[in-house]
Structure formats: structure tokens, C-alpha cells
Amino acid sequence: xxxxxNVVKYISALQIKKFRSxxxxxxxxxxxxxxxxxxxxxxxxxxxxxxxxxxxNHQSSIPHNVPFESISETELHKISALKTPNKVLAVVEMPxxxxxPTVLVDCALYLDGIQDPGNFGAILRIADWFxxxxxxxxxxxxxxxxPKVIQATMGAFLRIPVQVITLAELLQNQxxxxxxxxxxxxxxxxxxxxxxxxxIVIGNEGNGIASTNLQFIKHPITITAGLGGGAESLNAAVxxxxxxAVYSNQRSS
Amino acid sequence: xxxxxNVVKYISALQIKKFRSxxxxxxxxxxxxxxxxxxxxxxxxxxxxxxxxxxxNHQSSIPHNVPFESISETELHKISALKTPNKVLAVVEMPxxxxxPTVLVDCALYLDGIQDPGNFGAILRIADWFxxxxxxxxxxxxxxxxPKVIQATMGAFLRIPVQVITLAELLQNQxxxxxxxxxxxxxxxxxxxxxxxxxIVIGNEGNGIASTNLQFIKHPITITAGLGGGAESLNAAVxxxxxxAVYSNQRSS
Numbered sequence: 001x002x003x004x005x006n007v008v009k010y011i012s013a014l015q016i017k018k019f020r021s022x023x024x025x026x027x028x029x030x031x032x033x034x035x036x037x038x039x040x041x042x043x044x045x046x047x048x049x050x051x052x053x054x055x056x057n058h059q060s061s062i063p064h065n066v067p068f069e070s071i072s073e074t075e076l077h078k079i080s081a082l083k084t085p086n087k088v089l090a091v092v093e094m095p096x097x098x099x100x101p102t103v104l105v106d107c108a109l110y111l112d113g114i115q116d117p118g119n120f121g122a123i124l125r126i127a128d129w130f131x132x133x134x135x136x137x138x139x140x141x142x143x144x145x146x147p148k149v150i151q152a153t154m155g156a157f158l159r160i161p162v163q164v165i166t167l168a169e170l171l172q173n174q175x176x177x178x179x180x181x182x183x184x185x186x187x188x189x190x191x192x193x194x195x196x197x198x199x200i201v202i203g204n205e206g207n208g209i210a211s212t213n214l215q216f217i218k219h220p221i222t223i224t225a226g227l228g229g230g231a232e233s234l235n236a237a238v239x240x241x242x243x244x245a246v247y248s249n250q251r252s253s
Numbered sequence: 254x255x256x257x258x259n260v261v262k263y264i265s266a267l268q269i270k271k272f273r274s275x276x277x278x279x280x281x282x283x284x285x286x287x288x289x290x291x292x293x294x295x296x297x298x299x300x301x302x303x304x305x306x307x308x309x310n311h312q313s314s315i316p317h318n319v320p321f322e323s324i325s326e327t328e329l330h331k332i333s334a335l336k337t338p339n340k341v342l343a344v345v346e347m348p349x350x351x352x353x354p355t356v357l358v359d360c361a362l363y364l365d366g367i368q369d370p371g372n373f374g375a376i377l378r379i380a381d382w383f384x385x386x387x388x389x390x391x392x393x394x395x396x397x398x399x400p401k402v403i404q405a406t407m408g409a410f411l412r413i414p415v416q417v418i419t420l421a422e423l424l425q426n427q428x429x430x431x432x433x434x435x436x437x438x439x440x441x442x443x444x445x446x447x448x449x450x451x452x453i454v455i456g457n458e459g460n461g462i463a464s465t466n467l468q469f470i471k472h473p474i475t476i477t478a479g480l481g482g483g484a485e486s487l488n489a490a491v492x493x494x495x496x497x498a499v500y501s502n503q504r505s506s
Contacts, residue, residue: 131479
């Protein structure tokens with residue numbers, strides 16, 4: 001049985017934020033990420049749409065309460081947000097934000113207006129790699145549930161809770177939080193002794209940390225350029241990776 | 254005078270590798286990068302196409318031997334490779350590869366099949382930030398002159414020479430090169446004492462370093478995951494940034 005026009009319309013609409021909010025659903029695609037999705041129980045899956053070849057190998061791994069449907073390549077193209085669809089697509093329920101704790105225990109990241117989906121995804125992978133269990137975003141940051149962000153996380157969104165909250169609100173009632181910010185004139189990150197609980201603030205790709213948030217940065221830190229370097233800046237995800245690596249190395253040694 | 258159909262066809266064709274090779278030209282777009290382009294004299298500019306507002310502010314900075322043409326927003330849309338064209342586009346001559354030295358003096362990067370234009374661009378920014386003056390690529394790596402790569406470099410391609418060469422060829426007659434490779438079971442990068450001249454090999458996003466190149470890796474290095482980390486890997490540009498930062502910090506201390 002072919003997908004109805006209404007189903008195609010519904011799933012395609014989930015590429016747009018407004019409709020994701022209306023339906024409270026988002027898309028997860030591809031063998032790797034859907035493979036991880038069906039092994040976890042935080043995110044409820046509404047339905048899985050897959051090519052026969054994927055179902056042949058994975059049907060037994062789909063939880064019993066999750067419906068699935070075999071579709072053709074042409075149908076997958078119609079509902080996929082990817083240029084090159086990858087065998088399987090899942091419609092997933094958005095989690096309720098109330099589940100995510102805002103009390104900082106160890107180290108967390110605060111994304112202040114990250115716009116590029118690739119950067120956002122790469123940053124969640126960084127958190128997931130280094131065992132940073134909390135990521136917060138300003139309201140200006142790209143939408144986590146944008147299909148491009150979800151795909152760029154390579155599945156990290158399944159393990160790292162992300163919450164949208166202003167920096168002021170997050171810090172309210174938590175005066176013990178040590179706020180570090182990636183800035184141009186701070187202390188060299190390799191010479192920084194991170195104190196816990198630490199919050200590392202990463203600014204927007206073009207404009208850096210919002211001027212209204214600068215007041216909260218107690219510890220400005222900088223990735224020192226090398227001799228003869230000519231670039232004006234590093235990519236935001238790359239900068240986050242370097243800071244997280246130094247933090248993680250310090251913590252383990 | 255409006256752009257002729259042939260000019261639109263010619264410039265649009267430069268989005269495709271085959272035509273870039275045929276014409277020996279590539280595209281550079283946007284205020285920031287073209288602003289840097291007109292200040293340097295390594296790359297010869299064939300012509301600049303710009304909105305009147307850009308020319309008003311920058312016409313005096315265009316070198317005397319570079320022709321330019323005022324075009325409308327509609328025309329810029331027709332010739333631009335960007336979703337959101339940014340005021341100015343330059344058609345630039347490709348450099349002749351013979352100009353680039355392959356003898357390693359200090360530290361260089363070798364990209365073994367990097368495919369994502371955003372990663373490739375971010376890696377050139379890393380080299381440019383940390384003062385790494387040479388970047389080499391395997392023939393399987395994305396084309397530097399792909400407009401998406403050029404834009405993602407944020408201008409770093411103007412300062413960092415990139416040469417396509419096999420790893421075997423690069424190492425031939427240079428037995429002194431210390432070859433480091435980002436692998437999963439190597440020495441922790443923070444505990445690695447880099448010896449010069451160093452070549453840091455970064456593998457493909459999905460498959461890592463090519464099996465035929467593994468034999469050349471004398472020093473496997475690893476970015477140790479944090480306690481409780483769940484990700485299978487880091488983004489390739491993020492991994493490159495962490496290794497380059499540790500190298501640069503070690504060199505300066």
C-alpha cells in the first residue's frame with residue numbers, strides 16, 4: 001500500500017519548525033541514528049518508515065509497540081529531508097522540556113546563538129564524547145529538532161539533554177557556577193584551571209557571545225593563535241572541541 | 254548593461270569541478286572573503302561582479318588591473334553559488350600546483366579523504382589559526398575550489414597552500430618526517446611529544462584513514478573520550494582542531 005498524500009504532507013511538514021511544534025514530532029533518519037533510536041527508551045517513536053531491505057535486517061529490533069511500514073525508494077525520497085535518503089526514517093515525539101534538570105553538577109555547555117546546524121550537531125557530539133551531560137541553548141540558537149541538526153549529531157541527541165533557557169535564568173539561584181566564555185582576550189585555555197561546576201559559554205559564529213551575556217562571564221578564555229597564524233577566528237564547533245578536550249584532560253589527570 | 258546569457262552560463266558552470274578544470278577558474282564570494290582577496294597578490298582575479306552598494310565602498314580598493322562590473326541583485330542571484338548571495342562575486346584563476354613546496358619544514362596536515370566542504374574549510378581555518386603553513390590532500394579529498402569549501406575557509410585558502418598528492422609520494426625521499434595519525438587506539442594526544450617535522454594525518458569522516466595509508470602512521474594518536482561519553486567519534490574538523498591546539502601549545506611552551 002502506497003503512502004497517502006496526507007501522510008507525505010504531514011511528514012514533509014516536520015521539516016519546518018512551526019509544524020514540529022504543532023504536532024510535537026520530529027524526524028530522525030538513516031541506518032546509524034535510527035539504529036540507535038530503536039535501542040533507547042527516552043524518545044517515543046510514532047512510526048518507522050523503511051525500505052524492505054532495512055526491515056529485513058532490523059524488523060526484529062523494532063520495539064513491539066512501535067508501528068512500521070515498508071515503503072519504496074520513491075516514497076522515501078518524498079518524505080525524507082536528506083538529499084540522499086538512507087533507507088529508514090522515523091517520526092519521533094519531542095520530549096517535554098520539564099524532564100531536564102537545570103542544576104549544574106559538573107560541567108555544562110551554553111550555546112549562545114549557534115546558527116549552523118553542522119556546528120550544533122558537532123557540538124553535541126563533543127559533549128557526548130567528553131561525557132559532558134548537559135547542554136543549554138539561548139532562544140536564538142538553531143532548533144535542535146531541525147532535521148539537519150539531528151543528523152549532524154550522529155545520534156548524540158539521544159544521550160545529551162538540551163534545554164533552551166536564557167543565561168540569566170540558568171544562573172539564577174546558582175551563584176556557585178563558574179562561567180567560562182570563549183573570548184578573544186582571555187586566559188590561554190591551556191593555562192586555565194577549571195573549577196566546578198563549570199559552564200562553558202560558546203558564542204554565535206559571526207558575532208560571538210551576546211553583549212547582554214558578557215556580564216556573566218567570570219572567566220574569559222582564549223585559544224591562543226600560533227606564530228604566523230592569519231585567521232580571524234576558529235569555527236565555533238572546533239573552538240568548543242578544543243576547550244572541552246582541555247577540560248576533560250585536566251579532569252582526568 | 255545586463256550580464257549576457259553566456260557570461261551567466263560561464264560563471265554558473267564554475268560551480269562544477271569539470272568546468273573549473275576546463276577554464277582554470279573558481280569562484281570567491283561575499284564581502285569578507287573578497288575583501289581579503291583584493292588585498293593579496295597570490296591569486297589573480299579575472300573579474301569582480303558586485304552590487305552598486307559594494308562598489309561604492311570598495312571600488313578604490315580594487316587593484317588597477319582587475320576589471321569589475323556593477324550588477325543587480327537579480328543578476329547576482331543568477332551567478333552566485335550561495336543560497337543568500339552576499340553583494341560581491343569574484344572569478345579567480347586557479348594557482349599552478351607547481352608553486353607549492355612539498356618539503357616539510359615544521360608541521361603540516363594531510364587530509365586523507367575529507368569529504369564534507371564545511372569540515373575542509375574549518376580545517377584550513379585551523380591551519381591558518383595555528384600557523385600551520387602546509388596542507389596536503391589525498392586525491393579522494395573534496396575539491397578545494399568547490400565554492401562551498403572556499404566559503405567555509407573564511408579566506409584561509411588565501412594564506413594556506415593546499416596540494417593534492419598521495420601520502421606515499423609526499424613521504425618519498427623525506428624519511429625524517431614524523432607521521433602522526435588520528436586513530437582510535439593510539440597514544441593520548443595530551444601525552445604525545447610531537448617531533449618535527451610532523452605530518453598529522455586526518456582520515457575520512459566515515460571510514461577514517463585509508464587502509465593503504467595506515468602503514469605510514471608511525472605515531473597513532475587518540476583524543477581520549479571522557480568518563481561517561483557515548484559518542485563513537487568526533488567530527489573530523491573538531492578532532493583536527495584539538496590535535497593542532499595541543500601541538501601549538503607544546504611548541505610555544
